[in-house]
Amino acid sequence: MAKFFLRKKIGDRVINGHPWIFGNELGDSQGEAEAGDIVEVYSSNGSFVGKGYINPASQIRIRLLTRDKSEVIDEGFFLKRIQEAWDYRQQIGYVENCRLIFGEADQLPALIIDKFNDYFVIQSLALGIEKWKVAIVKALQTIFKPKGIYERNDVPVRTLEGMEQIKGFLSEPFDTNIIINENGLKFHVDIENGQKTGYFLDQQDNRRAIQHIVRGSDVLEVFCYTGTFSLHAAHYGAKSVLGLDISENAVATARRNATLNGYDDVCKFEAVNAFDVLKQWVKDGKRYDTVILDPPAFTKSRENIDKAITGYKEINLRGMKLIKPGGFLVTASCTNLVPPDMFLDIIGKAAKDAKRTLRQVVWQTQASDHPILFNVPSTQYLKFLIVQVL
Ligand code: SAH
Secondary structure (H helix, E strand, C coil): CCEEEECCCCCHHHHCCCCEEEHHHEEEEECCCCCCCEEEEECCCCCEEEEEEECCCCCEEEEEEECCCCCCCCHHHHHHHHHHHHHHHHHCCCCCEEEEEEHHHHCCCCEEEEEECCEEEEEECCHHHHCCHHHHHHHHHHHHCCCEEEEEECCHHHHHHCCCCEEEECCCCCCCEEEEEECCEEEEEECCCCCCCCCCHHHHHHHHCCCCCCCCCEEEEECCCCCHHHHHHHHCCCCEEEEEECCHHHHHHHHHHHHHCCCCCCEEEEECCHHHHHHHHHHHCCCEEEEEECCCCCCCCHHHHHHHHHHHHHHHHHHHHCEEEEEEEEEEECCCCCCHHHHHHHHHHHHHHHCCCEEEEEEECCCCCCCCCCCCHHHCCCEEEEEEEC
């Protein structure tokens, strides 16, 4: 097995628990390694750091899989890691749906697996993990005997690793339109054509957090996707709910979700561009008791962070202006590029411009099946805030 040595001045981050090693952090090496091979990593003074997979074509040159020198990376390794991740999810209370593998936080860098009851959706986002896909599928079959496994590898980040974007069955074909249960509601999930893996499991605890603030109220959900927060609002006693999303497909599924749960009368959905509509509605003097905002990331790179800040500020400013005095704003941000402090700062500035005072009700992060690893800051990405808008 080839050996790679960290450069002298670098390495603290890696030695303290971060699994990524960038190309410019590596010094000497011994032996040859091909893209996707397992290699050993040592500090500059020769002490063992860990084993991981390498990709010379990627800026993240090596991602560590283990820090145990005696651990062999083979099929059994993946079975063990996935079983451990499932044991952990069960221990913290997950029964049916969960993010089973959250990459770095489960010591399986660049691997995402969502469990939708008996169905599994995989994303392998680096070449070194892609190479173990067969072993990963085998492990899922051994542990869960699933009804279906699907890969949603139609994601641009794969091109950074020199891989193609693909999606398809990793098990016998099955009907990819499934129904899941969450918080006493049912939701259609389109595994093949839905966004990301089909459903945003990371908000499952946050959806419950709106329980006490929506009773008897008129709710506006912006960026509603398949209407998950809207349906929760109806379930928790909202008088009326309007959900908006730019995607016709998402809105069609949201309407089917309303029917599925018997809330056709309460929940209405429209396919519109939120930026246009909100501006107009503020002018028109429309007002709601509760406004829910869960926009897309706005940027994928640190260079464009200003774009994200502007987007969050604008949408939250407009959202606040639509809220009756004493009503509630439910607002989220799903990119790790905007850290919690920065997000609160943006919300604070929007409130100042809207001339409103905020009183915090709930301030939390993603559901705990997406664990935050303290040594890997990017594992904390979701910010979820409920404030009363005075
Ligand atoms: N709250 C949802 C997830 C929202 S993801 C859930 O928990 O399931 C963000 C959504 O914003 C996507 O569905 C996307 O289609 C939508 N979107 C992106 N740009 C938009 C725009 N300009 N106007 C309205 N919706 C938009």
